[in-house]
Amino acid sequence: VALAGATVTELVGDRADDWDLAGELPRDVLRKLAEAGLLAAQIPARYGGPGWNSTDSGEFTAEVGSLCGSLRSVMTAQGMAAWTIERLGDPAQATRLLPRLVSGDTAAVAFSEEQAGSDLSAMTTSVTVDGSALTLTGRKTWVTAACYADFLLVVARMGAEGAVVVVPRTAPGVQVHRIGDPLGCRAAGHAHVWLDEVRLPLDHLLGGGRQPLPLLVTTALAYGRMSVAWGCVGMLRACLAAAVEHAGSRRQFGRPLGDHQLVARHVADLWAGEQIATRACEHASRCWDADADDLGAAVVLAKYVSAQHAAAGAAAAVQVLASAGTRDGHVVARAYRDAKLMEIIEGSSEMCQLMLAGHALSRR
Numbered sequence: 001v002a003l004a005g006a007t008v009t010e011l012v013g014d015r016a017d018d019w020d021l022a023g024e025l026p027r028d029v030l031r032k033l034a035e036a037g038l039l040a041a042q043i044p045a046r047y048g049g050p051g052w053n054s055t056d057s058g059e060f061t062a063e064v065g066s067l068c069g070s071l072r073s074v075m076t077a078q079g080m081a082a083w084t085i086e087r088l089g090d091p092a093q094a095t096r097l098l099p100r101l102v103s104g105d106t107a108a109v110a111f112s113e114e115q116a117g118s119d120l121s122a123m124t125t126s127v128t129v130d131g132s133a134l135t136l137t138g139r140k141t142w143v144t145a146a147c148y149a150d151f152l153l154v155v156a157r158m159g160a161e162g163a164v165v166v167v168p169r170t171a172p173g174v175q176v177h178r179i180g181d182p183l184g185c186r187a188a189g190h191a192h193v194w195l196d197e198v199r200l201p202l203d204h205l206l207g208g209g210r211q212p213l214p215l216l217v218t219t220a221l222a223y224g225r226m227s228v229a230w231g232c233v234g235m236l237r238a239c240l241a242a243a244v245e246h247a248g249s250r251r252q253f254g255r256p257l258g259d260h261q262l263v264a265r266h267v268a269d270l271w272a273g274e275q276i277a278t279r280a281c282e283h284a285s286r287c288w289d290a291d292a293d294d295l296g297a298a299v300v301l302a303k304y305v306s307a308q309h310a311a312a313g314a315a316a317a318v319q320v321l322a323s324a325g326t327r328d329g330h331v332v333a334r335a336y337r338d339a340k341l342m343e344i345i346e347g348s349s350e351m352c353q354l355m356l357a358g359h360a361l362s363r364r
């Protein structure tokens with residue numbers, strides 16, 4: 001993990017802000033990381049992956065998250081795709097697709113639609129089967145990493161149930177339209193994906209399809225939540241480091257900023273946020289590796305707590321740096337924009353609260 005951290009630190013260097021401003025990650029960086037299996041490091045060794053456990057993968061995700069939220073977002077998409085294939089694909093599909101995700105190819109996962117955001121049961125994208133082919137039609141939105149993806153996993157209705165369809169980016173009928181002006185994670189390749197009567201062989205249905213829609217969504221989102229949560233830990237670490245450095249070196253009223261108690265409070269809150277988020281993620285990763293009974297609640301808790309603290313912590317860091325941190329090109333300004341999105345994706349904070357309340361009430 002340390003070696004992988006050094007590799008990604010070297011690959012990113014001091015370029016994350018340039019990528020953010022340009023709205024694009026360099027393809028060679030993505031390819032190198034994908035070839036090394038580092039965009040989805042939990043893919044098991046039997047498929048050619050690094051086979052890391054959730055804790056090691058999480059610490060690495062935090063490292064990437066501290067450097068570049070857009071790159072971490074692409075990692076989240078790749079890991080979510082890999083986990084969905086591993087859990088829902090049949091052995092032939094896993095053997096065909098997973099090695100591609102550790103040898104250079106990238107993937108994205110598409111659930112959301114214009115009228116189906118938090119409420120994914122409202123999705124209308126549908127797949128029908130006719131003889132030896134399937135036909136997929138619908139419009140997905142806000143698909144992270146779609147601009148870079150070699151293939152997409154598209155969640156769709158299949159009669160009264162659901163299915164995940166493996167869609168090559170270049171298949172006839174697929175259009176990927178970049179979202180040019182996201183608030184944050186600007187280089188993560190977010191896109192609208194239009195699917196107009198996309199015809200594919202039946203073996204592009206993961207596990208044959210006809211699975212319950214909630215199962216499909218929950219499977220992919222579980223990995224996504226873990227990855228986002230650890231990414232938020234990384235953002236908190238980057239913000240804490242910047243705030244500590246600035247509060248220790250900048251002087252106002254004849255002493256370092258950190259000696260003023262109201263500034264020290266921001267630093268204390270940032271440190272506490274980083275510690276709380278780390279502990280919640282470590283617990284969730286231990287539950288993930290042990291396949292514990294309360295895994296679902298632990299994952300939602302980690303995502304909820306980490307996203308809340310990342311958004312609050314990034315705001316506190318900007319406050320400590322003040323004018324020094326309020327320009328594009330500064331790590332805390334980027335984190336401020338990126339962190340807000342973490343409260344929206346992979347189940348918004350409100351949806352997490354509802355799930356956590358449901359968990360607590362079910363124990364009555």
Ligand code: FAD
Binds near residue numbers: 109117118119341
């Ligand atoms: P809405 O569902 O319209 O919600 C609006 C607000 O109302 C939110 O605050 C929400 O929490 C609240 N709300 C809604 N329902 C309730 C309720 N019952 N109780 C209380 N509050 C409620 N989608 C993909 O499929 N793949 C991706 O890779 C992907 N990446 C994304 C990356 C980014 C940067 C963003 C912004 C979005 C991404 N999405 C992706 C879409 C994302 O999953 C949705 O934006 C998210 O589910 C929220 O849906 P919505 O934006 O339509 O908000």
